[in-house]
Amino acid sequence: MSTERNTYGLISLDSRLYAMAGNNIHGSLNSVETYDTQTNTWKSVASMIIIREQFDATVMNNSIYACGGLNVNVFKFCEYYSTINDQWYEMVSMNTERRGLALVAHEGLLYAIGGYNDRDYYLNSVERYDTYSNKWTQIKPMLIPRYMFGSASFMGNIYVCGGEGINTTIYESCETYDPKTNQWTTIASMLTGRRYFKLIVFNDILYALGGLISETNITETVEVYDYNSNKWYYTQSLPDKLWGYGPVRSLEDFSDDRCDHCAAVVTKWWPIMIQILAHDGRDCQ
Template sequence: MSTGRVWFAMVSLDSKLYAIGGLTDKSYDTNTVESYDPQTNQWKPMKPLSTTREGMGAAVLNDTIYVCGGYDVNTAKRHNDCEYMTPNSSDDSNDSQWHFTTPMSMVREYYQLVAHGGYLYAIGGYIGNLTDTQTVERYNPLTRQWQPRANLNHKIRAFAAISYMDKIYVCGKTCETYDPIENKWTPIASLNERRLDLQLVNYHDQLYAIGGQGIATDLFEVYNHTSNQWLYSTQSVPYNVYGFGAIVLDK
């Protein structure tokens, strides 16, 4: 990337990566956005966010990138607002504009925004005053309205979440799954290594936990559905990383 970032957001759309906002290597938050094309192996600047953010959530729904919440260290302001952008098919960054939509019901930072079943889910996070939340709300892109959904079983922040199979998986200090039909969260086995600021990815239909703050977080863990266990994988990273982005791109 052209800008060093931590606690930024990364999404994929049309086989490209988008790195969004975050805390830069110069210790200030940024609103810059850049896209990576694996075909050319190059990063390209995109239209910046309207609002400077770190620790925000981002997800892709209906070919549109949504970015919500976060924190601006430059102004010490927490956000509940949401903006969205649909990248132009011509790949002209000047044609891709950010627009605001209905804000979430509360400020959230170091939370997760997940697209699942045609909706966006804002899950958990830090809401200020030394307080984490277990609340969840769902955004309907047709009505542009947020509605409360079932709470998590535990308050959580600096975790990972992913739409996997027919559920949403959440992992950090605890792990649980959400069934949107039953509107219910169910605890599953915890990771072997307690991790904060980790990533969950779906690779070859297997769920991997990667990186994070912890003791042995250079080791990957893979979830076994049959035994409800997290098992150590043969894959690893050469050093502990956290506050990063990880995406599996379709070839």
């Protein structure tokens, strides 16, 4: 990338990566750049409406949505990006200020989950955005408050794992939300407690990658969730210790069965996933 970034948004859409906002030694950012996997180049696109870090972003209906975050104060503000117009648009704000939240697109709806603010501290509240009603609605809260945790849409439900909670406890625990019943249910805990990490869905498999496992220790470990047995197990570790990287939800946009296409991505994601796939006995052919 042309700009150094931490606690930023990293989204895959239409075989491109979008790196958004975040912070560096110069302060918080609102700039956005996109990586073209075909030309192996980065270029700048329209900046976000506001400067932000510790936000979350996701893709829905071929647009990029971003909510919450921090720039001096924690805020509710949400916006979305049109790749056709190369423009960000303001949308209805969330009901609650959140940073370190999870923003998950699931079955045509947006879910803003957990996080932290200076009034309520660690949050377990959840709200859902419907594009048709143009409203955020409070739904069933998580079983425990979480901040800087992993999240994913997986097997018809929303999964959340790890993160930080009361007394800065780092969690191994996981839970899943069923939209049909509006209920959260505990599932098997990860083997390692972690925050500032990501849950990634790849080839219908859920991975937990990297993160902070204490105040000073970063991990390169990777865990895989076995849906049928409700168990986590370790797979091949990342080549580097990583934490605080952008929220890529899925790498399916890049899985077009061409290994040369996989290798073209200059970020760490494809080398990481290729190594994991090879370790798990799967081929990129």
